[in-house]
Amino acid sequence: xxxxxxxxxxxxFAPTNPVLGALSALEVLPESCEIVLIGPRAEVEAELxxxxxxxxxxxxxDAPETIGMAEKPLSAVRSKKRSSIVLGLSMHxxxxxxxxxxxxxxxxVMAASTLLLGLTDGVERPAIGAILPSVPDPVLLLDAGANxxxxxEELLGFAYLGAVYARDVLRRPAPRVGLLNIGxxxxxxxxxAKEAHQLFRRSDHFTFxxxxxxxxxxxxxxxxxxxxxFVGNIVLKFYESTGRIFADLLKREVDPxxxxxxxxxxxxxxxxxxxxxxxxxxxxxxxxIICHGRSSPAAxxxxxxxxxxxxxxxLTQHIRDEFAEGGAVA
Numbered sequence: 001x002x003x004x005x006x007x008x009x010x011x012x013f014a015p016t017n018p019v020l021g022a023l024s025a026l027e028v029l030p031e032s033c034e035i036v037l038i039g040p041r042a043e044v045e046a047e048l049x050x051x052x053x054x055x056x057x058x059x060x061x062d063a064p065e066t067i068g069m070a071e072k073p074l075s076a077v078r079s080k081k082r083s084s085i086v087l088g089l090s091m092h093x094x095x096x097x098x099x100x101x102x103x104x105x106x107x108x109v110m111a112a113s114t115l116l117l118g119l120t121d122g123v124e125r126p127a128i129g130a131i132l133p134s135v136p137d138p139v140l141l142l143d144a145g146a147n148x149x150x151x152x153e154e155l156l157g158f159a160y161l162g163a164v165y166a167r168d169v170l171r172r173p174a175p176r177v178g179l180l181n182i183g184x185x186x187x188x189x190x191x192x193a194k195e196a197h198q199l200f201r202r203s204d205h206f207t208f209x210x211x212x213x214x215x216x217x218x219x220x221x222x223x224x225x226x227x228x229x230f231v232g233n234i235v236l237k238f239y240e241s242t243g244r245i246f247a248d249l250l251k252r253e254v255d256p257x258x259x260x261x262x263x264x265x266x267x268x269x270x271x272x273x274x275x276x277x278x279x280x281x282x283x284x285x286x287x288x289i290i291c292h293g294r295s296s297p298a299a300x301x302x303x304x305x306x307x308x309x310x311x312x313x314x315l316t317q318h319i320r321d322e323f324a325e326g327g328a329v330a
Contacts, residue, residue: 005097008039009084010104019047021300038084073107099287099307103295113288122323126283131276134220145233152195161282162224163206168313178212180227277302
């Protein structure tokens with residue numbers, strides 16, 4: 001039995017979207033999957049009842065406190081022990097659930113995941129892995145916002161974490177890792193990028209595809225792209241905005257009959273961030289999935305799917321074993 005904890009207080013449209021996403025996920029997930037909704041019991045149960053008779057595979061854990069999106073993450077985590085984020089991750093640490101998902105305060109999820117679950121031995125910093133549309137297959141970008149300033153050794157750690165995730169969850173048997181830079185040549189970039197390039201070349205933990213530029217992300221030059229969280233978060237949000245603009249332009253300028261065709265539907269789904277679910281926080285001793293604050297029920301559903309894939313592939317154990325065998329990655 002796999003149990004997934006879902007923050008029913010997190011996000012701009014809680015508890016409605018988390019509840020709808022959970023119910024939708026249970027329709028397609030195996031019978032061995034259960035979902036635990038964590039939030040104010042009365043509100044969550046009222047939302048469940050409004051959707052009909054709740055299935056047996058869904059339960060509610062009362063979390064009377066909520067960490068707001070504008071609160072300081074660390075102080076909120078320490079002071080609000082009965083919040084959905086703290087309770088959910090505490091349950092994960094205790095082994096009562098196998099993964100945790102939240103569309104709430106990203107900083108609080110990262111802080112609580114690091115404090116409660118701890119870092120995998122050998123990992124210096126955790127990294128957020130974001131899936132970006134690319135042709136023919138999506139690419140994993142990390143770090144997407146957890147670490148603003150990074151050393152070359154930390155970038156190497158992100159690359160290694162991404163390679164394990166790409167192999168286990170994205171089913172890329174021999175993942176290629178690129179280093180995001182302003183040019184393909186090894187001498188390009190700032191001092192950290194130049195040093196990281198040399199470390200990546202010498203690493204035997206993954207196949208190094210060389211430096212990749214921003215234009216390479218769209219054409220799938222590699223499976224994983226490593227960068228610091230400052231650059232990664234900018235890239236991620238730019239991608240989200242371009243997808244929305246493209247979809248809006250199509251709806252405004254193209255014949256509605258064309259838009260309703262199956263081919264155009266596939267294009268729009270390809271650009272829709274909700275199709276890729278949440279972003280895993282890699283490097284902690286557990287499975288912690290961070291969702292967009294505006295996550296739709298479809299996005300929540302797909303985040304649950306990502307969590308299930310991570311559990312089924314034994315991702316946490318594999319990361320632990322890989323870093324234990326390899327020692328320090330640098």
